[in-house]
Amino acid sequence: MTTAQRTRVKVCGLTRPEDVEAAVQAGVDAIGLVFYPSSKRAVSLSQASRLRNAVPPFVSVTALFVNAAVDQVQAVIDQVAPDVLQFHGDEQPDYCEGFGKRYIRAFRVGAPGLDTPASLLDECRRYASATAWLFDSYSAGYGGSGHAFDAQLLSKVSSATDSRPVILAGGLTVATVADSIRAVRPYAVDVSSGVESAPGIKSSEKIAAFLQSVAAA
């Protein structure tokens, strides 16, 4: 299998340096730090800086927000220096573009107005400036739900990405990720709950098993 075909992996919602180390050892391509205060996986600026310093070269750090104030996002950019931003709330294109950094736009598949292939495609096209489109399950908590969505809803998006990377998220586990990859053939997969022993506490065994399942897909 060529590198171009390899499905990349992001583990999201890390809160402990030992979990960053376990994810890196397992071979993840990216880690996600959550700056949404209502999340059980939220990290402070000082905590995030420590976690960021535990990440070696060639593993990227994504900073994740939900309807954050501009100055909060800017503080994370200034103090944590993430490689990529990720927006999970109701952020509009001009807001996402305003920070002058690459951003991933997350779409909550199944949300009102995002519950048909056509409506999802229309919404995606509004974020043509995004470096990648991430498709996650619709949940009241905006993300990290542990629930999957019907991949059929991506049927129109898959042929309209203009080669833009598609990231698949939402309830992925070691048992389901290979079938999800074969169904969608995403650029990357993103996981949080499925590799945890408790919210925000990652399991090194589950992370390693997840990466092995992705590699076997």
Ligand SMILES: O=C(O)c1ccccc1NCC(=O)[C@H](O)[C@H](O)COP(=O)(O)O
């Ligand atoms: O992880 C969270 O608690 C979270 C809260 C609010 C917005 C986004 C959040 N996570 C971002 C992610 O990209 C998750 O990896 C994604 O939602 C998938 O989570 P899971 O279904 O638990 O694998």
